[in-house]
Amino acid sequence: MELTVFYDGTCPLCLNEMKQLKRYDNLNRIGLEDINAADINLRFPDLDVVHANTVLHGLQADGSWLYGLDVTAKAWGLTGKHGWIKLLRLPLIKPVADLAYLAFARNRYRISYLLTGQKRCDNGNCKIK
Incomplete structure (x- = not known):
């Protein structure tokens, strides 16, 4: 894997x-690894689950970590889709985009409810509109 x-x-x-x-x-x-998996810390002892619950984490093949929108940009870049996301990493846009991402991350359950009608998934099972 190039990115987890x-x-x-x-x-x-x-x-x-x-x-x-x-x-x-x-x-x-x-x-892909769900941070809520029972054995997540056994399989990834360097992962801080508490911090990963506040900001997206990505582990690269070389052992280095990415966080937040850097993970998103790297992941979508690996698929060759949503190329516009790399614009969020441009120097003038990055600070604003990172603040917006952190606001989303803090409020992701409320935003999910507004957009999908579902606040949380049960056992990885969601009904997305």
Whole structure:
């Protein structure tokens, strides 16, 4: 895997994005790990689950970590889709985009409810509109 993404599988919008990523990951370059998995710390002892619950984490093949929108940009870049996301990493846009991402991350359950009618997923099972 070139990138392992650690996501919140109880968040409907987060889970939906991960499903989309895998659909477009034709070369199987992206691994997905739900931070709520019972054995997550056994398999990934360097992962801070508390911090991963506040900001998206990504582990690259070389062992380095990415966070937030850097994970999103890297993951979508590996699929060759949603090229516009790399614009969010441009120097003048990055600080504003990162603040917007953190606001989304803090409020992801409320936003999910507004957009999908579902606040949380049960056992990775969501009903996305």
